[in-house]
Amino acid sequence: MKQQDIEKILQSVAAGALKPDAALERLKTLPFEDLGYASVDHHRTIRQGFPEVIYGEGKTAAQIIGIIKSMLLRKHPILATRIDAAKAKLIKKRYPKLKYYPDSRVLTLTSGKIPQQGKGLILIISAGTSDIPVAEEALLTAQIMGNKVEHIYDVGVAGIHRLMSRGDQIRAANVIIVVAGMEGALPSVVGGLVSRPVIAVPTSTGYGASFGGIAALLGMLNTCAAGVTVVNIDNGFGAGYFASLINRES
DSSP: OOHHHHHHHHHHHHHTSSOHHHHHHHHTTOSEEEOSSOEEETTHHHHHSSOOOEEOTTOOHHHHHHHHHHHHTTTOOEEEESOOHHHHHHHHHHOTTOEEETTTTEEEEOSSOOOOOOSSEEEEEESSGGGHHHHHHHHHHHHHTTOEEEEEOSOOGGGTHHHHTTHHHHHTOSEEEEEEOTTOOHHHHHHTTOSSOEEEEEOSOSOGGGGGGHHHHHHHHTOOSTTEEEOOTTOHHHHHHHHHHHHHHO
């Protein structure tokens, strides 16, 4: 529920068009609704500007369906992350209009055109093709939050000329998300080229000494490029969300 929805209910009560008990019925699930296995935060849009996002790992398909039902009754857009293909198939049987992105394991559902809230372009850059699933999670998150988003994939430091050839597009971005595994060097390179915020996302892509993304994470945290911040390993969602908040204010 959005702030304007609450205002409409109160105005209807004041005008005599809605009885107080009917208004109470509409408001009784604020600020959250207890489903037994989940407390769905219907108040989050008012506090943070975007509804609760469903994290799919560890939840059953039935639990996710129940949360989606609760959110759709209040006309919230649906963003669910880390949904494997088997769960997605079951969930889409109940809600066939949901769109599933198997590479990034994301489910989305919106009604109508997403209102644009971002003031500029969010650019997603991946070092390698293997980093695209995490990059796509960031991209889909930023898009559903109302931003113009573009991407440049597979332009890592092993062939830095690929990145340099996209200089105009990179400099046009308001916020940049850089996704990289292995040694995680690409965010430092990008951070040294632009005057915009750079959000670095380490991925678990890499050989044994990458330690499941720890090497990339430490490399990004130790960057010498100013203006680079770092999210957790494989956390494309966190990067997309943070970029969206920056883009609303910039």
